[in-house]
Amino acid sequence: MSRWSENTVEDSPVAVGRPTASTEKILRSASELAGSPKKFATTNVNFWYGTHHALHDITLHVPENCVTALIGPSGCGKSTYLRCLNRMNDMIEQTRVEGQILLDGLDIRGPKVDVVDLRKRVGMVFQKSNPFPKSIFENIAYGPRVAGLKSRDRLEQIVERSLVQAALWDEVKDRLNDSALALSGGQQQRLCIARALATDPDVLLMDEPASALDPTSTLRIEDLIFELKENYTIVIVTHNMQQAARVSDQTAFFYEGHLIEAGVTNEVFTNPSKQETEDYITGRFG
Amino acid sequence: MTNLAAEQELMARYRQRKRLLSKLFGAVCLMAMISCVAILAFLLISVLWRGFDYLGWDLIRNLPSRSAAKAGIWVYLIGSLWLIGLTTLFAVPLGVGAALYLEEYAAESRWKRIVQLNIANLAGVPSIVYGLLGLGIFVYILNLGQSILAGALTLTLVVLPIVILASQEALRAVPGSIRQASYALGATRWQTTWRQVLPAAMPGIMTGVILAVSRALGEAAPLVAMGAVQYVDRAPTSVWDTFSALPLAIFYWAMHSKPEFHDLAAAAIIVLLVVLISLNMVAAFVRYRFGKKVRW
Ligand SMILES: Nc1ncnc2c1ncn2[C@@H]1O[C@H](COP(=O)(O)OP(=O)(O)OP(=O)(O)O)[C@@H](O)[C@H]1O
Ligand SMILES: [Mg+2]
Numbered sequence: 001m002s003r004w005s006e007n008t009v010e011d012s013p014v015a016v017g018r019p020t021a022s023t024e025k026i027l028r029s030a031s032e033l034a035g036s037p038k039k040f041a042t043t044n045v046n047f048w049y050g051t052h053h054a055l056h057d058i059t060l061h062v063p064e065n066c067v068t069a070l071i072g073p074s075g076c077g078k079s080t081y082l083r084c085l086n087r088m089n090d091m092i093e094q095t096r097v098e099g100q101i102l103l104d105g106l107d108i109r110g111p112k113v114d115v116v117d118l119r120k121r122v123g124m125v126f127q128k129s130n131p132f133p134k135s136i137f138e139n140i141a142y143g144p145r146v147a148g149l150k151s152r153d154r155l156e157q158i159v160e161r162s163l164v165q166a167a168l169w170d171e172v173k174d175r176l177n178d179s180a181l182a183l184s185g186g187q188q189q190r191l192c193i194a195r196a197l198a199t200d201p202d203v204l205l206m207d208e209p210a211s212a213l214d215p216t217s218t219l220r221i222e223d224l225i226f227e228l229k230e231n232y233t234i235v236i237v238t239h240n241m242q243q244a245a246r247v248s249d250q251t252a253f254f255y256e257g258h259l260i261e262a263g264v265t266n267e268v269f270t271n272p273s274k275q276e277t278e279d280y281i282t283g284r285f286g
Numbered sequence: 287m288t289n290l291a292a293e294q295e296l297m298a299r300y301r302q303r304k305r306l307l308s309k310l311f312g313a314v315c316l317m318a319m320i321s322c323v324a325i326l327a328f329l330l331i332s333v334l335w336r337g338f339d340y341l342g343w344d345l346i347r348n349l350p351s352r353s354a355a356k357a358g359i360w361v362y363l364i365g366s367l368w369l370i371g372l373t374t375l376f377a378v379p380l381g382v383g384a385a386l387y388l389e390e391y392a393a394e395s396r397w398k399r400i401v402q403l404n405i406a407n408l409a410g411v412p413s414i415v416y417g418l419l420g421l422g423i424f425v426y427i428l429n430l431g432q433s434i435l436a437g438a439l440t441l442t443l444v445v446l447p448i449v450i451l452a453s454q455e456a457l458r459a460v461p462g463s464i465r466q467a468s469y470a471l472g473a474t475r476w477q478t479t480w481r482q483v484l485p486a487a488m489p490g491i492m493t494g495v496i497l498a499v500s501r502a503l504g505e506a507a508p509l510v511a512m513g514a515v516q517y518v519d520r521a522p523t524s525v526w527d528t529f530s531a532l533p534l535a536i537f538y539w540a541m542h543s544k545p546e547f548h549d550l551a552a553a554a555i556i557v558l559l560v561v562l563i564s565l566n567m568v569a570a571f572v573r574y575r576f577g578k579k580v581r582w
Contacts, residue, residue, distance in 0.1 A: 086470065088466065088469065088470060091465075091466065091469060093393065093394055116472050116473075116474055117472070119469065119470055119471065119472040120471075120472035123470070123471075124470040126463065126466065126467065126470070128463065130461075130463035130464060130466065130467045131467075132464060132467065132468075132482060133464075133486055142468070142471060142473075142481075143471035143472060143473075146468075146471065146472060146473040146474070146477045146481070147472060192467070195467075195471065196470075196471070199471055199472060
């Protein structure tokens with residue numbers, strides 16, 4: 001399993017993920033965004049739940065090593081779009097996708113892409129935290145385990161590294177064998193983030209990862225996002241405008257299943273090109 | 287009297303009547319409960335009373351005999367243990383497998399709904415019907431004779447719908463978010479089912495299995511219908527041996543012309559009850575033990 005051996009012992013735990021005051025929070029500039037390779041390129045994506053047309057012609061590119069924020073009022077299709085990217089919508093019966101979704105130039109629905117591999121490369125943190133009814137350790141070791149990793153030492157390293165990255169290690173390091181269901185809501189959410197990081201994905205999809213967190217943990221998650229984007233591509237759904245403005249390089253505004261506007265976060269927030277975007281951002285609806 | 291006062295009095299009377307009704311209803315429920323418990327207690331006490339003299343090691347150890355004083359339940363007890371052992375062996379993999387297919391694999395379709403409806407109906411079919419089916423298929427067509435194998439297969443038919451329905455119920459109680467979390471981490475359907483869904487559903491499945499086994503242990507009708515013999519002179523040692531079972535012994539002894547045998551039947555009932563209650567306690571324990579870990 002070459003994937004697991006890439007990280008040496010030294011770089012895995014502790015070094016990354018500790019929130020520090022000196023973390024530099026620099027958002028990418030417009031030219032950097034334009035210059036980044038497209039991690040995801042979605043073209044004219046349409047999505048139906050039965051007869052309900054939930055996404056209309058979404059054309060959006062997700063630049064590599066950047067944070068893309070999806071914003072918009074409840075029910076506008078943000079989660080649906082997110083689930084298209086790792087094909088989690090396949091699990092829902094009677095749904096239909098049209099259009100093209102490329103990951104590194106490869107059609108994720110094409111014959112060359114195996115859905116299991118896709119989901120290892122594109123990790124997901126769900127809107128509602130959903131830990132397995134198992135120990136904290138087993139929750140995080142699950143992804144590497146199903147990928148075939150057996151070495152206990154390696155698993156322990158991965159568990160520690162992921163928990164440190166998700167800013168949960170200090171709280172749980174003495175009770176890794178306790179049930180994950182005994183954690184608080186916010187801790188469970190960070191556990192789910194750690195679990196998604198454990199498979200070492202390229203892309204991290206986060207559906208409101210901070211909705212159940214207190215301000216301190218929220219800031220930790222945001223710091224985490226800043227650090228992760230050096231190595232990962234992140235797509236985050238959020239209802240919190242300040243959060244989108246703080247952490248994202250690119251912002252996409254969805255409204256009733258349409259992508260109204262997408263661009264450099266600074267632009268979208270200070271100088272939106274569409275009236276709906278301005279109304280939403282300034283809180284006039286949604 | 288003003289209108290308001292009249293209205294208030296009416297309301298007060300109404301409230302009083304409601305309180306009275308509610309008390310009355312409570313009393314009726316209490317009576318129902320007491321009579322249930324009383325009937326049960328009466329049955330238990332009379333069985334204990336009648337069978338008490340026969341209880342003892344001789345009852346367990348002895349072979350059947352023409353005299354009630356010397357007769358024991360050894361061959362029947364062993365026959366019953368063989369039966370429930372084999373029935374569990376057949377019914378659990380089949381039943382849990384069917385439930386897994388229906389819940390985790392089969393897509394919603396008309397075909398699935400028809401199968402589902404039929405399973406629910408089969409659970410309600412009287413067990414004697416399965417006995418006749420067993421007689422036709424296992425005893426005659428497959429030519430297994432009145433062997434333990436034929437008996438266990440017949441009982442498998444009886445309990446299979448119970449195992450399937452209980453397992454389905456348990457699988458359905460596992461939240462979809464667990465499956466989604468597993469798939470999102472790159473697990474296959476097989477891994478998701480085997481490592482997450484099945485362990486989470488285990489307490490429920492085990493409870494269903496143990497209830498099904500208790501049912502198999504207590505059934506006499508299907509065994510009578512498939513022609514299980516009343517008298518065997520030694521305990522069975524292989525699946526091809528003819529057999530008899532505890533409920534059959536009870537059935538025949540209770541109809542015996544000599545009244546001593548009725549007391550013997552009561553003693554056998556006590557043994558059967560002890561085994562049944564132990565099984566149910568195991569079920570409760572499993573529920574409690576594993577249920578603690580799995581709470582959503
Ligand atoms: N499993 C489903 N089956 C049918 N319709 C669905 C399903 N999931 C979502 N929808 C519908 O699709 C639309 C988009 O839903 P989606 O969950 O993507 O919204 P969202 O933008 O994530 O909202 P929120 O901010 O509240 O999470 C909604 O109208 C919703 O009712
Ligand atoms: Mg959503």
